[in-house]
Amino acid sequence: MRVPLSWLREYVELPEEVTPRALASALISAGLEVETVDVVGADITGPVVAGRVLDIEELTGFKKPIRFCRVDVGGANGTGEPQEIVCGARNFAEGDLVVVALPGAVLPGDFAISARKTYGRVSAGMICSASELELWEDHAGIIVLPEGAADPGADAYGLLGLRDDVLDIAVTPDRGYALSIRGVAREAAAVYGVPFTDPADVAPPERNDGGYPAVVADPEICSRYVLRGVSGFDPAAPSPLWMRRRLHLAGVRSVSLAVDVTNYVMMELGQPLHAWDRSALRGPIEVRLAKPGEKLETLDHVVRELDPDDILITDDSGPINIAGVMGGLDTEIGDASTDVLIEAAHFAETHIARTSRRHQLSSESSRRFERGVDSAVQMAAATRAVALLAELGGAVVDDGVTHLDLGAPRDPIVVRADNAGRIAGVAYPVETEIARLRLVGCEVVQDGDTLSVTPPTWRPDLTDPNDLAEEVIRYEGYENIPAVRPRAEAGRGLTRGQRLRRGVGRTLADAGFSEVLNYPFMGERDLDGLQLEPGDARRSALRLANPLNDDEPLLRTTLLPGLLKALVRNVGRGFGDVALFEMGLVYRPEPGAPERAPMLGVDRGPTPEERAAVDAAIPNQPRRVGAVLAGQRERAGWWGPGRAATWADAIQAAREVAAAAGVELVVRADRHAPWHPGRCAALYVAGADGERLVGHAGELHPRVVKAYGLPERVAAVEVELDLVEAAAGAATAPEVSTYPVATQDVALLVDGTVHAADVEAALREGAGALLESVRLFDVYTGEQVGEGRKSLAYSLRLRAGDRTLTAEEATAARDAAVALAAERTGAVLRG
CATH class of the missing domain: 3.50.40.10 (Phenylalanyl-trna Synthetase, Chain B, domain 3)
Structure with a gap:
């Protein structure tokens, strides 16, 4: 809404010293969004006056009609003699009152007016059109003023309103009354406490019938x-x-x-x-x-x-x-x-x-x-x-x-007399609240500690007690509400979950991942790209009633679509070696949950039945962490050829997430979309009720890579952080032994179908309490081990907390570990 200040002043008696920018600042403080204050006509300077056309001479011999005019401009030219002006317009005649820019004037576009020879005559000025003065859009010709509008030589600035200040207000949906001079004038009058003249206060007709049916x-x-x-x-x-x-x-x-x-x-x-x-x-x-x-x-x-x-x-x-x-x-x-x-x-x-x-x-x-x-x-x-x-x-x-x-009168809103003060945290006197509400136009009746408030017809946005409180607060001044820093209770600090999320974020950032924050929206096309089966639980998503994007009307059930699209954007902008991670909520509706939550009013608290209906419509919102990798994981340089990111890096990222929580991750081979069937790992953590699946990691399926337009061999991981946190026990300080470590290496021959994780689990259990860590450092397949078999080499670190291990103790622990691996997986110690 553009509000000319000259128009506004007709209905509100603003003090003369109030500048346009001061008015804009005051309206902003009252809640109106004044975006700019435009000074219209500031680029017009010099003598622009009214003039009467005395006579017109038609010039011939030119490609277009040209007229040589003598114009009476009074004493504005300093001589009192008629001004001689050449003009090509045809919409005026002798005796008309026109607008003349005399030499020395500057018109919009930095167009300077001077006396110059043109069409064989000297033109000392210009007869102006509305377009040349930027008054309005008009290409019909020059301005012909009404008879009696001004005397020749009179200044045209005030006559035409050449200069004005215009407030450009961005009207929010709840303040429709501000889309009028009347509404803004009423706001300005309220802010400055000056009289307001209502332009709608016109004499009503003598009858209300007999009109058009x-x-x-x-x-x-x-x-x-x-x-x-x-x-x-x-x-x-x-x-x-x-x-x-x-x-x-x-x-x-x-x-x-x-x-x-x-x-x-x-x-x-x-x-x-x-x-x-x-x-x-x-x-x-x-x-x-x-x-x-x-x-x-x-x-x-x-x-x-x-x-x-x-x-x-x-x-x-x-x-x-x-x-x-x-x-x-x-x-x-x-x-x-x-x-x-x-x-x-x-x-x-x-x-x-x-x-x-x-x-x-x-x-x-x-x-x-x-x-x-x-x-x-x-x-x-x-x-x-x-x-x-x-x-x-x-x-x-x-x-x-x-x-x-056909309308019905508005019902009054009953509120506590101190309602605005309770909401703002400021003790407003009851008289102040009543005065401010009446200033808005409300009818207020006080009955003890309550107020019965009937909003005016021009404020349909005032519908509940909080709306009325806002009116009091904004006129009293938002800047007058003291800023009070909330005091945290002593000895609290971060919660366990907050510490875990910060630790996971730092761990992944230290490992070379960059954090991204994606919108929590997705579409059916995203799920199709992940190659999810029709019955997959991730296809059961909550649909938004008013989505920001028609292509993404669903709340996400997995972090992967947003991460993969962020990866595509980075690769498309020339960043081929990318490692991204995101922590956030996913939304998993319960089977049979209602598609819509009921809309509750704000005039009362919800009933138990209404609360139950809302709770039933709210989906589960587990917190997850996901990551994607593409390109080089280790860059090439003088130190070596570098290394491409693989499925193993995705699994390692999951291990680091689990380590940040202080839990051990169990990795097993699996088949789970959108990962490659032969390069997918299921991730488990051990809890009081056994192992729990917390996520998957590995290399994405080639069809997923093609659907999203990803580079080849993209790896990804997604872990449910809430389950990892639940499996974590109380934090305990590790025991640090001062005794030396004993290292034992074993190479085991197993069938090609045996998983390395199963062999590792057997070694851990067999070695017993002396085992500090076990690490797979080599995998070999070839003629020396036979077709369909593979060699797995592990390094066992053994240590006791109260003594130095003897060679016999270390060998016994190793042999026990190998024996259990042989029993469970058919492993044979390689010579």
């Missing part, structure tokens, strides 16, 4: 409907200069007097209006919802299929308007319209909002209706419009008036 089918779609008409309107009457200038400053294009009047009143009062050529109407008007199959050609020459949710204005011929959005082509005001019917209505906000989005028609009218307009200003707006048509267009206002008032 109309009916409203349903009060729920239109609570008030007003029609007023004029006859004998001059369609050729021009819009006055002041109106065209104000509309231009407010960002509205001037069209014709009838249309300009409706737009002017809309900008002034916030009430959208529509003007019809009354002779084009066929029978009584009806306000109703559209019927299936109905169509309407709107003013933009588009034939639109109407929806049963659209509010229509109809006559006997069918639809003539999409209510609150756009008019129909057949009944628009034309060059021959002499009888004009003005409509002012209060339509249902939700219907208008849905219609505007459905038809992709966002207009100044729909913007106001969908935010909520004053439900009692319709008669004033229509009366103001017909009065302007009569004053400026020579029309006669019809005696008859159509006024259908």
